[in-house]
Amino acid sequence: MRYVFLLLWLLLAAVPLHAQDAQQLLQEVDRRLQPESYEMYRKLINIEPDGDKKAFVLYTVKKGNDKMLALFLDPPSEKGRATLRLADNMWLYIPDVGRPLRITSLQSVVGGVFNNSDIMRLDFSAEYHAESVKGEDGTYLLELKAKSNSVAYDRLRMWVDQEARVPIRIEAYAASGLLIKTLHYSKIKDFGNGIVRPAMLETDSPLHKGYKSVMLFSGVRPRDLSDEVFSLSFMSKAGELRE
Amino acid sequence: MSRGLTGLLLIPLLIPVQAEEFDFDISRYEKKPFEFSGHLEIKPEYRYFDQDSTLYRLNFPTADEQPSSDDRYSGVPELEGLYRSGASSLNFHAQATAQHDIYGGSGNADVFQLYYRHSTDTLTFELGKRALKWGTGYAWNPVGFIQRAKDPSDSELSREGFIIASIDYVRSFDAPLKAIAFTPVLLPVTHSINEDFSPEGDVNLAGRLYLLYRDTDIDLLFLTEGSRSGRIGLDFSRNLATNLEIHGELAWIHDQARFILDEGEAINIRRQDSTSYLLGIRYLSTQDTTYILEYYHSGSGLSKNEAERFFSLLDSAESTGEVAAFEKARNIAGQAGFFTPNYMRDYIHLRVSQKEPFDIVYLSADLTSIINLQDHSYSLVPGVNYTGFNNIELRLRAALNQGVPHSEFGEKLVENRIELRVRYFF
Structure with a gap:
């Protein structure tokens, strides 16, 4: 019986899908990864070629398609830094500076392989058009094109688990066609509230040879938030949102 | 199909590049009643004095002590913390400094902030000593009506606040006007409260109206007539492209006192409206x-010309050879704010910073310059910053002040300086 399912699965994988199907699949991937409005904790670990590690912990809340607020909880040198994104507008709050500064959306907040667009990414379907999808080795391969030049990566190739409907690998390309980085999702976990998604994301980049970054996800859950949470006034007290 | 089978098929894709276990316990990051953080800083400096400068002669007026350089060492613990209960919190931020240089040892401790806060999503009430920061400029903030002046060469240093009571009310909309916030502030001045804001006692009202309109930040600001002259201001900030931001500030001050030295070397207070931008x-x-x-x-x-008169006053006092005359001239210039940073009219600030030069992760290099457009003197501050060690930040900076005689940066006490700042965060 298992082999029959395997055969059916391989046949299904070979059927090409249209752009409309691709867009629907991308939206489904978004919803499987996270609710439309949520809170989550993330740990970013930069691993250097000699094995040294530096970790950052972020608390993030998101609402709808265009609102996100991320707060650094660790390391102590970054604690209290907050980044707010409203569509293509982005601000950085540094406690010593004491006021939000408008930053360009391509500005990096931490060093290492991760950049702002990885940390402050909205839904994939909000930032990318799904141009096509095809079955490939037990996965769907989505070809994505950035909707605007405010997105750090011009093109994405996303391999999606056909059953779990979550990404397992993403290749990010610049407009020149240069591969900037590869993201590997793993450790699919049940976070509760119907959220079953990868708990780990590893990133490597030919631009940072020998360096690797790991992002761990925890405490992902739906959360109703007022629009005013996503305001400049709230950035200095973002930590109060934690429960 | 079973999850196990799918997982088996995807093993080559799911296995990380280098299998390794990582732990992530979020319980230590959950909200707690007490929070405490801060840093310890040590900063050794080597300073080379400009022995021909006016400020050198002011600092070392007697011929028996004429050093050409000195070593300065400082240590700074800075602590922040809060106690929260429900929607309320008590917040503090304090700094102490110990320093040893050519003048000997010194030290001080300051409470930068100590305030009560009660907040909801839309409304925040704050009472106590609070450092409010207004304006969109990096080096200067002409609309910073109720804040202490920043050091333009190191604008991210924390600063002391004033005792205030404030409310912040914010609303968001799904419209071209995306957000609006109004922040009225009461700032009392008496002989024992906020006495360094102004010698004039009064209850001062200031305020800020913030708008996010069509992706542009706009602030309208005011300070009513009271301990200081009445003033209104405007600032804005906007991204013109994904990699280009533009910002600006405009402040109009009514009947502002200016200290002018007349031909007879007497100080005059001239009141006039002034505009800064x-x-x-x-x-x-x-x-x-x-x-x-x-x-x-x-x-x-x-x-x-006005700056030149102050230099002439100090030169002529020095030429008498009498310490008392020199002291008097120094006091006059000091009262007029002649020794504060950037006391003239027109300046350029340029900062160039490079992230990860030579592909060295956690390293950044920067060059900051302030140019006085009137006398063409300038400061040049190159530096490198490294944050690769856990909880430690290293900053190496040099500084060079250059200018002709009787120019702002040409008459600084320190001509060249190099410093290493080490901060340990906890």
Whole structure:
């Protein structure tokens, strides 16, 4: 019986899908990864070629398609830094500076392989058009094109688990066609509230040879938030949102 | 199909590049009643004095002590913390400094902030000592009506606040006007409260109205007539492209006191309306180089002739050879604000910073310059910053002040300086 399912699965994988199907699949991937409005904790670990590690912990809340607020909880040198994104507008709050500064959306907040667009990414379907999808080795391969030049990566190739409907690998390309980085999702976990998604994301980049970054996800859950949470006034007290 | 089978098929894709276990316990990051953090800083400096400068002669007026350089060492613990209960919190931020240089040892401790806060999503009430920061400029903030002046060469240093009571009310909309916030502030001045804001006692009202309109930040600001002259201001900030931001500030001060030295070397207080403004850009290149360029006009700043009179006053007092005359001249210039940073009218601030030069992760290099457009003197501050060690930040900076005699940066006490700042965060 298992082999029959395997055969059916391989046949299904070979059927090409249209752009409309691709867009629907991308939206489904978004919803499987996270609710439309949520809170989550993330740990970013930069691993250097000699094995040294530096970790950052972020608390993030998101609402709808265009609102996100991320707060650094660790390391102590970054604690209290907050980044707010409203569509293509982005601000950085540094406690010593004491006021939000408008930053360009391509500005990096931490060093290492991760950049702002990885940390402050909205839904994939909000930032990318799904141009096509095809079955490939037990996965769907989505070809994505950035909707605007405010997105750090011009093109994405996303391999999606056909059953779990979550990404397992993403290749990010610049407009020149240069591969900037590869993201590997793993450790699919049940976070509760119907959220079953990868708990780990590893990133490597030919631009940072020998360096690797790991992002761990925890405490992902739906959360109703007022629009005013996503305001400049709230950035200095973002930590109060934690429960 | 079973999850197990799918997982089996995907093993080559799911296995990380290098299998390794990582732990992530979020319980230590959940909200707690007490929070405490801060840093310890040590900063050794080597300073080379400009022995021909006016400020050198003011600092070392007697011929028996004429050092050409000194070593300065400082240590700074800075602590922040809060206690929260429900929607309320008590917040503090304090700094102590111990320093040893050519003048000997010294030290002080300051409470920068100590305030009660009660907040909801839309409303925040604060009472106590609070450092409010207004304006969009990096080096200067002409609309910073109720804040202490920042050091333009190190604008991210924390600063002391004033005792205030404030409310912040914010609303968001799904419209071209995306957000609006109004922040009225009461700032009392008596002989024992906020006495360094002004010698004039009064209850001062200030305020800020913030608008996010069509992706542009706009602030309208005011301070009513009271301990200081009445003033109104406007600032804005907007991204013109994904890598280009523009910002500006405009402040109009009614009947502002200016200290002018007349031909008879007597200080005169002249009251007149003044306008100050700032215009700046922030640009990020494809090589990850950030450029910040700002032009600043200070309406109450000294003209070149007015500054020249202060230098002449100090020169003529010195030529008498009498310490008392020199002290008197120094006090006059000090009262007029002649020794404060950037006391003249027109300046350029340029900061160029490079993230990860030579592909060294956690390293950044920067160059900051402030140019006095009236006397063409300038400061040049190159530096490197490294944050690769856990909880430790290293900053190495040099500083060079250059200018002709009787120019702002040409008459500084320190001509060259190199410093290493080590901060340990906890």
